[in-house]
Amino acid sequence: MADYKAPLRDMRFVLNEVFEADKLWASLAGLQGAVDTETAEAILETCGQIASEVLAPLNRNGDEVGSTWKDGEVTAAPGFKEAYQTYVEAGLNGLGGNPDFGGMGMPKTLVGQVEEMVQGANMSFGLAPMLTAGACLSLNYHGSQELKEKYLPNMYSGVWAGAMDLTEPHAGTDLGIIRTKAEPQADGSYNISGTKIFITWGEHDMAENIIHLVLAKLPDAPAGPKGISLFLVPKFLVNEDGSLGERNAMGCGSIEHKMGIKGSATCVMNFDGAKGWLVGEENKGLACMFTMMNYERLGVGIQGVGAAEASYQNAVAYARERLQSRAPTGAVAKDKVADPIIVHPDVRRMLMTMRAFNEGGRAFSTYVAKWLDIAKFSDNSEDQQHADAMLALLTPVAKALLTDNALESAIAGQQVFGGHGFIREWGQEQYVRDIRITQIYEGTNGIQALDLIGRKIAGNNGAFYKLFEADINAFIATQAGNEAMAEFIEPLKAALENLNDLTQWVMDQAKNNPNEIGASSVEYLHVFGLTALAYMWAKMAAIALPKTGEEAFYKAKVGTARFFMKRLLPRYIGLSAAVKGGAEPLFELEEEMFETA
Template identity: 60%
Template sequence: MPEFKAPLRDMRFVLHEVFDAPAMWARLPALADSIDTDTADAILEEAAKVTSHLIAPLNRSGDEEGAQWHEGRVTTPIGFKQAYATYIEGGWVGLSGNTVFGGMGMPKMLGVQFDEMLYGANSSFALYSALSSGACLALDAHASDALKNLYLPPMYEGRWAGSMCITEAHAGTDLGLIRTRAEPEADGSYKITGSKIFITGGDQDLTENIVHLVLAKLPNAPAGPKGISLFVVPKVLVNTDGSLGAANAVSCGSIEHKMGIKASATCVMNFDGASGWLVGEENKGLAAMFTMMNYERLSIGIQGIGCAEASYQSAVAYARDRIQGRAPTGALAPDKPADPIIAHPDVRRMLLGMKAMTEGGRAFASYVGQQLDLAKFSDDARERDSAQILVALLTPVAKAFFTDTGLESCINGQQVFGGHGYIREWGQEQLVRDVRIAQIYEGTNGIQALDLLGRKVLANEGAALHLFAREVRHFALHHESAYGGELLQALVRLEGLSSWLMERAKANANEVGAASVEYLHLFGYVAYAYMWSRMAAVARSRRDQDPSFYAAKLATAEFYFARLLPRTLSLEASIRAGSAPLYGLADEQF
């Protein structure tokens, strides 16, 4: 089975050539002195070594052994603890963290490349630090200075981990139904009582402590989501000097037995009067937690890209080596009894589809990372505001489209292998199992689609969409690209459907839910068309410098526009069919 190799050449192409990230970093005062082309490349090179040589080799063995639970304690698979110790020595948990508390302060554009490597190498391992990074982000944005100083340094260092405790057995998407309660104590702390399920990394043996961020309700809190508060609840209590004290009243009741990501512990967590401390304001916990959840949604989206890249690498190697039948045009390897299957049109269709969607996703993830960097670091208020609007608009697209198409790519990779793709030793069936969860957790993709269409497009009369569309239209009209016309046609289709849905939704509330998933996919294909137009423009201008690389980019762009972007036509037809066909059956007829 081929080993995972970080796609460094393509990552540098996206960062340095398509988006000219070093130029952007140079004009942002907070980044100008800490990151440049050479530094970014050095970090990417080291990240590639860590993910490819330290973490990827544990992927299959971790899947086979899985996380184990015994008498309330979780152990990770053999090799995970040692690898994690080496991993945190490099400061990887705090790569994009606040430098005031020990983070490296690197831009998110760089962080998304590292996230992709990590998920491509080993999704289960990646999740332990992904939750820590997100928890740090929420604490940094909303916690008091005392809590930040106490918790963030050891978390960025990786000695302590973080978890996100949201879901309850009866309350998933509808968080207003949670029952976990918080009782105020005389010393300013709170007693947290309740049970949470599906908690990634709720317990493990990798770190000295686990810092749980827990949603709970105070006495007499308003009903529904407006009555939710956020609390930091450590597994082990922390003394004022930062040393560890007694165990808190937090326990892991069990772990789930899952389809995939088996080396990641998915825990039932019980809080039996555990000591916790308020993060942010009372009854404003959901807004604070969404700081973490939005980070996690982009991260989980990138899981789709990473798994797709790993599947593609393996499928290409297999297709070059496996001989079956003859090419339609005649023998390509007359000295052999058959030709490599990469000669067959359908195999090429699958491989090119994987390549086009993975590379398009990589560019779009970098674009969203760019907006996050501008929203955080720009000293231009208007630029910050515009970037924040784009982040809000594009995050649900990134999470859902990356993972929906990531699963499609992994299934295609498995299909390239034929029967061997169904066999464990080749690795493809694990990638299919591992990536499948990404469409479900951190907000199912159906919820992401409702958020995009209902809240991010229709609720503000399309203002955020207009901002994105102006940028896309400007590029299509003012930059030399072979695909400007097709990009404009796709954009017009998206805008026209958006306006049509605004009117339809006023008369029938079912229209939003009926159209939302197809709408998100159509948006995703248009966004990728923008990315491929930008990549093709760069490749065309530099094709004499590295002919093979840039020719491959141009050929893949041609495939995207010819064979993948036309999917928007069928999506449009499905959307315009409206909600009526969904309600042709009475409930009892299903």
């Protein structure tokens, strides 16, 4: 199994050359003086070293041993607790946090690269800081000053961890039917009672305390999602002087035995009158949670890219060493009994597909992060509104597209190994198992697709979509007259024209048949996503093309861009035809016809 190497060269290219992060950060009032290229480089180098040397070596052991549960206590996999201390002592836990409470206030464009390295090195471990960051985000935006002062500093520092408690045994996507109750108390607190499932790192021994953000309903709450409130419920109560008090009336009933991410504890959490405090307004808990969701859903997409990058590195190392047969054009390694399998066209196809999706995904996640930074740090209200609209449109694409592509990449990486890819010791099958969850949690990819076409496009008659279209067209206009870029611009134009037509077609059809939205949504999202990746690859090619003689990196970038445009982008043609196949074929069978015996 190859050692994981943080892809710092490509991250620098995306940040510094494609998106000119230094100019972006300098233009945002909320970031001025907080970050520059040198600071960013130091953070990337530090994280890259920790990811490669500390986290990655624990990845397989985390899978083999996993977190363990005994009498309500969860012990992290061997080495995880020590790695967590290394991570937090390096200051990485509070990178994106509010500086007023001990965070570093770094932009998401930078934090996203850090997240990718951590997730690529060890996805099970990476979920711990990811969930803490999400809890901090909701608390920072919606918590009272008292709650923020009391909890955020220790959460940013990593002394305390965070968890998000949403799902219940009967309530997943439809959170409006949750049953967890919150009873108001005379002292202003609430007693929280109920059971939550699938709580990532809901219990563990890596931090001194775990701060849960729990969705629950007040006694007189309206029915449905409008009656959900959010509560802060600590594992250990916190005294007035900041020291830890008695354990709260809550505990971990068990941990799940999962297909993947076995190093991460996925907990059943039982609350038996646990003391909690309201975050935000009563019955506005879902809005508080969705503040976190834009970041978390992008974070899940980044997870996919990170793990797929690790799978790619492993596959490339194997393909260069494994000897099988001779190249179709004749012997390459004439001093050996056979050629390395990287000479074979089908192996090249798999490796190039992985590389194109990974590097395109890295650029796209950074593109989405750019809009998050503008929305958060700009002092221009029009720019913020524009960024918010772009985020609403692109977040479901980032989550679903990047994780779907990541699984395809991981399976391709496993296939490169042949039979060895099915064997645990080579590591490739773990990436397939780990990545699979990214398509399911934080809103399944089918839900993301429905959100994209139903709410974010048809729901506003394409207003958000027109902003995205204008952004691509503005870039295309910058390349007018550049004949060298025609091989990248013309396919992008064709893909965008097709997406425009398909978007209007779906909206028109949905006026007469409500099923058309759901029937077309997944294929539509991938047509949208392929167009978005074509945009990213054209942007990268525009930077790399004039520099192909300077460094092999740029030549490889242009070659990968050509592969994407010629071999992957044309997938949109078949997907578009499937969308226009309509909803009727999905409903020709009566329900009882689905039975096979």
